[in-house]
Amino acid sequence: MVSQIQYTKPQVLRMLVDVRDPEIPVLSIEEIGMLRDVVIDENGCEVIITPTYTACPAMAMIEKDIKQTLADQGIDVVKVTTVFAPAWSTDWMSEDTKEKLRAYGIAAPLHSTCDAAKDKSSIVECPQCFSTKTTLISQFGSTACKALYRCEKCLEPFDYFKCH
Amino acid sequence: MGSKEQLFKYLLRLGDNALIQGHRLSEWCSRGPILEEDIALSNLALDNIGRAQAFLQYASEVEGNGHTADDLAYRRSERQYLNFLITELPTGNFAYTITKQLFIAQYDVILFEALCKSTDTTIAGIAAKAIKEARYHASHASDWCLRLGMGTALSHDLLQNEINDIWMFTGEMFEMTELDKDLVQFGISPDLTILQNIWLDKVGSVLIKSGIQLPGQGYQQTGSQQGIHTEHLGHILSEMQYLQRAYPDATW
CATH class of the missing domain: 3.30.300.130 (Fe-S cluster assembly (FSCA))
Structure with a gap:
């Protein structure tokens, strides 16, 4: 039919x-x-x-x-x-989307596409208290797409959505 | 275009490398030296298993006789696997795993960079995806080499030992088999002799920064591309394939 x-x-x-x-x-x-x-x-x-x-x-x-x-x-x-191509990228996220991520407690990807070395030297803002005094704990976090950070001001650990 | 058999064989190599490497890394789950590293190694394992799934899925489509990616992963025997010997070496201590990771992840980055330009668009698509993950893997391994190499005398000596031990399994990754020579002609896969020089530069610079001496040219063990493996692969398969062998066609 x-x-x-x-x-x-x-x-x-x-x-x-x-x-x-x-x-x-x-x-x-x-x-x-x-x-x-x-x-x-x-x-x-x-x-x-x-x-x-x-x-x-x-x-x-x-x-x-x-x-x-x-x-x-x-x-x-x-x-x-x-499909795998074109390969997914965090560049496809709009500013509004990144703001939603932050409000949910996940630091949003900072710069364009993935660069592990650049990620390490980036200043990631704490999504809880907005301090820029944060430390990378591990580039591999709770899910494949996130890295683990700690805020030195509010002492909370938080997820950072890796650039990809 | 290479023949269907050649492409299938090449895809098995790409898929099997990721599958066996992923399985070995998964053995660290719940046994990592610290919690964060346990999570990191499990993430690396997951990325590899995803990559294996993508390549074996494509392999099963090219083979075209009704097999699935799971059939290829769980229903073949040792001699039919084409993963490099280095991927099947035991997990060993942490320095041993990091050494394998350094050698393999740097290789993956260089290989996938080249495969992004493959004339086979499906391979190029998977490579463009996988390289993003491989760069994080290479960075993770380089960081740990620095920490172990520049750490205590014990960690330095352990790392140097493992580098010396595993070196004899690195040459195989660049062996130009008849299959490679054919596929290079069609622009499907890259010339591995060119890749080897880039790899030596990259790995060499990490090792020098880590205070580790680069092993000289020595005997290189090969065999995997003829299906001749070390004694370790059979043990991996007996664990990895147990469920499908005991309960054929079991699904979630």
């Missing part, structure tokens, strides 16, 4: 605002840059996503959430495709 397509790409994109990064629930997959495209044709609706890191363990959950969110709105034929 051929189903009549009764939705448009902008509508689907609006529905997908409800799909969040499970590790950072204040951001949608669109804001974080994982949602790459929506293709609607006679076969139905295809959602194209890209992982932040190659082994991002949230991918299966995000795929499930996309299918569920669209099914709730009556869109059944959904294929979720994962």
Whole structure:
């Protein structure tokens, strides 16, 4: 049976605002840059996503959430495709997105693309007390995309979203 | 375009290197010297396993006989693995792991930089993604080399020992096999002799800064590209493949 397509790409994109990064629930997959495209044709609706890191363990959950969110709105034929190119970058985050990260307690990526050496020499502001007296504890933190810092003023440890 | 068999074999090399390296690193999980390092080594393991998944997924598509990435990871035997010997060496002490990491991560950075320009666009896409992670891995290993090399007499001597011991497994990473010679012609993979000089420069400069002497030219052990491995690979596979062998087709 051929189903009549009764939705448009902008509508689907609006529905997908409800799909969040499970590790950072204040951001949608669109804001974080994982949602790459929506293709609607006679076969139905295809959602194209890209992982932040190659082994991002949230991918299966995000795929499930996309299918569920669209099914709730009556869109059944959904294929979720994962692509690696172009490689995801923190450069795709808008200033608004970075502000949401900070408000959530995660220091936002400071400069363009990844540079481990530059990251080490960067001054990362504490998202709790805004002090710039902070120390890198480890470039590998609670998830693949974050580094671990400590604030020397409020003494709180915090996550920094690595440039990538 | 190389033949399908050649491309498949090359993808197995890329995938198996990441898989076995990732498995070895995962052995540190809950055994790290400090909590932060435990997390770091587990992160490195995860990145490698993700990379293995990407390359083996593509390998299974190229092979085209219905195998999945999981079949390739869990249903092959030792002789069918094409990972370099250095990746299967035991985890050893922390200095031993850091030495392996330095050699392998610096190699990955240089290799992926070259593979970003591969005429195979899928390989180029995975390389462009993986290089971002590999740069963090190389930086992590270099930092620890400095700390161990410039630390106590004990840490310095341990590091120097491990560098001397593992050196004989580094040459294999640059061996130009018949497969490499063919794939270079098609622009799929890079000329490894050029990569070797860049690698020696990079690794050499980290070791000099760490107060470690570069081992001279010596005997180099090879064999992995003919499926001839050290005694360690069989033990890794017996653990890694246990579940799929005991309960074929088990899923979550």
